[in-house]
Amino acid sequence: MANKKILISGNEAIAEGALAAGCSFYAGYPITPQNEIIAYMASQMPERGGVFVQAESELAAINMVFGASATGARAMTSSSSPGISLKQEGISYLAGAQLPAVIVNIMRAGPGLGNIWPAQSDYFQATRSGGHGDYHCIVLAFASVQEAYDMMQLAFDLADKYRNPVIILGDGLLGQMMEPIVAKRISPIVYRSNKQKKWALTGCKGRKPNIIRSLYMSQDALEKSNFSLQAKYQKIKKSEERYEGWFLDDAKIILVAHGSMARIAKGAVKALRDKGKRIGLIRPITLWPFPAKIFRQLVMENKKLTFLAVEMSFGQMVEDVRLSVNGKVPVKFFGRSGGAVLTAEEIIREVNKLE
Amino acid sequence: MIKKINNHPKSLRKIPTHYCAGCGHGLAHRLIAEVVDELGIREKVIAIAPVGCAVVAYDYWDFDCSEAAHGRALAVATAIKRVRPDNIVFTYQGDGDLAAIGTNETIHAANRGENLTVIFINNAVYGMTGGQMAPTTLLQQKTATTPKGRDQKLHGYPLKISEILALLPGVKYIERVSLHSPQEITKAKRAIKQAFTNQIEGLGFSLVEVLSSCPTYWGLSPNQALSWMREVMVKEFPLGRIK
Ligand SMILES: Cc1ncc(C[n+]2csc(CCOP(=O)(O)OP(=O)(O)O)c2C)c(N)n1
Ligand code: SF4
Numbered sequence: 001m002a003n004k005k006i007l008i009s010g011n012e013a014i015a016e017g018a019l020a021a022g023c024s025f026y027a028g029y030p031i032t033p034q035n036e037i038i039a040y041m042a043s044q045m046p047e048r049g050g051v052f053v054q055a056e057s058e059l060a061a062i063n064m065v066f067g068a069s070a071t072g073a074r075a076m077t078s079s080s081s082p083g084i085s086l087k088q089e090g091i092s093y094l095a096g097a098q099l100p101a102v103i104v105n106i107m108r109a110g111p112g113l114g115n116i117w118p119a120q121s122d123y124f125q126a127t128r129s130g131g132h133g134d135y136h137c138i139v140l141a142f143a144s145v146q147e148a149y150d151m152m153q154l155a156f157d158l159a160d161k162y163r164n165p166v167i168i169l170g171d172g173l174l175g176q177m178m179e180p181i182v183a184k185r186i187s188p189i190v191y192r193s194n195k196q197k198k199w200a201l202t203g204c205k206g207r208k209p210n211i212i213r214s215l216y217m218s219q220d221a222l223e224k225s226n227f228s229l230q231a232k233y234q235k236i237k238k239s240e241e242r243y244e245g246w247f248l249d250d251a252k253i254i255l256v257a258h259g260s261m262a263r264i265a266k267g268a269v270k271a272l273r274d275k276g277k278r279i280g281l282i283r284p285i286t287l288w289p290f291p292a293k294i295f296r297q298l299v300m301e302n303k304k305l306t307f308l309a310v311e312m313s314f315g316q317m318v319e320d321v322r323l324s325v326n327g328k329v330p331v332k333f334f335g336r337s338g339g340a341v342l343t344a345e346e347i348i349r350e351v352n353k354l355e
Numbered sequence: 356m357i358k359k360i361n362n363h364p365k366s367l368r369k370i371p372t373h374y375c376a377g378c379g380h381g382l383a384h385r386l387i388a389e390v391v392d393e394l395g396i397r398e399k400v401i402a403i404a405p406v407g408c409a410v411v412a413y414d415y416w417d418f419d420c421s422e423a424a425h426g427r428a429l430a431v432a433t434a435i436k437r438v439r440p441d442n443i444v445f446t447y448q449g450d451g452d453l454a455a456i457g458t459n460e461t462i463h464a465a466n467r468g469e470n471l472t473v474i475f476i477n478n479a480v481y482g483m484t485g486g487q488m489a490p491t492t493l494l495q496q497k498t499a500t501t502p503k504g505r506d507q508k509l510h511g512y513p514l515k516i517s518e519i520l521a522l523l524p525g526v527k528y529i530e531r532v533s534l535h536s537p538q539e540i541t542k543a544k545r546a547i548k549q550a551f552t553n554q555i556e557g558l559g560f561s562l563v564e565v566l567s568s569c570p571t572y573w574g575l576s577p578n579q580a581l582s583w584m585r586e587v588m589v590k591e592f593p594l595g596r597i598k
Contacts, residue, residue, distance in 0.1 A: 060430040061430075066427075071439050093424050201420075201442075203400065203419055204400075205399070211422075213413065215411070
């Protein structure tokens with residue numbers, strides 16, 4: 001099918017990308033700065049044969065996603081930080097029942113009501129199982145409007161492959177930003193439930209009844225189920241780490257940043273490279289699993305490295321960098337949080353302080 | 356030869372339940388299973404089990420079932436029915452599940468007029484967690500959290516969620532029934548059948564409130580519990596068609 005070039009915002013690209021990936025169910029509750037997603041879904045989902053529901057709360061929305069996913073449909077919801085906090089109960093149930101789903105968090109600053117300006121301070125919540133229990137969501141972070149669009153296909157594919165919730169982590173800056181992208185020209189949604197999902201609830205015609213559950217009354221049964229979850233997480237860790245590397249071959253200082261911070265950090269790297277500084281960048285694309293392998297490999301090859309994590313938070317992802325290098329080289333941190341966006345100049349000043 | 360009069364419903368597995376002696380849940384499960392059989396919809400049904408004593412209802416019913424977090428059954432059911440309108444989708448919920456933690460989901464699913472069937476088990480307590488006050492607990496009724504009895508000044512009044520829901524234009528059918536005598540059980544089954552038939556015909560949101568006994572947390576014998584329902588509970592929760 002022919003591609004088309006369109007100019008849209010990050011939020012709209014997420015919605016359009018989800019539709020292109022065969023998402024046939026969306027439920028959400030309005031919250032800034034991601035309202036373009038819900039509006040886009042309200043207008044486009046029914047046009048293309050899917051189901052759109054404006055839920056009465058984020059709690060209802062995530063549980064609607066639970067129901068749609070239980071039937072085998074590709075289902076998603078989106079929100080921003082305070083709404084994502086409300087969804088945590090449902091995300092834990094999705095993980096426990098091994099249901100695929102995509103949850104988009106266009107982060108704003110917190111804690112509490114905070115404000116509507118961009119932040120990356122929900123990193124812990126996303127990567128450390130924000131709800132109760134021992135579980136993990138796969139967490140993906142995009143850094144451009146095109147990547148937001150493309151990432152939706154990956155998100156739904158990973159969710160189905162591993163029967164696991166996937167979180168897309170962006171921030172208000174990326175959500176609102178307009179960029180031209182190449183999008184697939186898509187036909188109406190062909191199926192609402194996927195016939196390959198043998199576990200799905202479709203009515204028990206011609207088979208034994210299916211049950212979607214996360215409850216296991218006995219200690220043995222729950223531990224067995226949890227062991228199988230852990231085995232799945234190990235498999236994901238082994239095969240799904242993704243990152244983008246920039247000038248890693250000769251770098252002595254490596255910036256680590258995700259999402260819109262990575263774009264700004266790239267500007268700093270470019271300016272410093274022009275001045276002859278041996279600096280590089282790692283942009284984690286999977287935040288869980290965190291791309292630890294590349295860090296270990298670099299540290300093994302070069303003991304004189306310094307990492308500088310830059311974040312729109314007071315230091316969350318930096319913990320994963322520290323865990324990855326395991327004390328072998330220095331890991332520094334620079335960040336702001338509360339809606340402030342770090343500039344390339346601030347990063348450059350921080351880098352210059354390192355030597 | 357002795358003739359078997361009560362055939363075991365195909366939609367109910369032949370295993371003992373975990374419910375206390377005299378509990379209404381087992382009977383309510385059976386009535387639903389009989390109705391599902393009689394309407395010939397076993398292969399189309401998708402049930403949503405609550406969080407409450409009936410959480411493992413899916414161990415007893417022999418058709419597709421999903422769990423839902425406490426109170427969220429109607430959000431889960433809404434999506435299942437919207438994605439698969441040809442299936443017959445129902446929720447089975449206790450008074451804590453439907454009328455306390457899940458009130459928001461309940462009111463909004465009803466107000467959207469979702470074409471769903473709801474079996475609402477009112478036993479005037481939280482059974483699963485040890486007999487605490489439910490929104491439906493009667494005035495003066497003693498529970499684990501109202502040791503001196505429910506006092507309207509402190510705890511408010513028994514919540515008549517069915518009457519509240521009846522005000523919503525999206526709601527098609529509401530009836531309150533009770534399981535305290537064979538006659539009432541027959542009426543309960545007829546109402547449950549009506550609520551399923553409405554969905555088959557696409558008529559919209561239908562709810563049956565079933566007064567059900569919890570001898571364990573009422574501190575009564577199974578027989579005393581039935582008398583209490585007949586003499587006290589139905590005065591607070593009058594039986595019959597509400598809408
Ligand atoms: C979020 C959450 N809060 C509390 C509980 C604990 N809990 C389990 S069942 C229940 C109340 C059940 O009462 P009801 O819905 O009336 O059903 P019954 O057990 O009486 O049939 C509570 C409070 C829970 N499982 N989840
Ligand atoms: S506690 Fe009450 S509701 Fe629960 S099984 Fe026992 S009698 Fe039934």
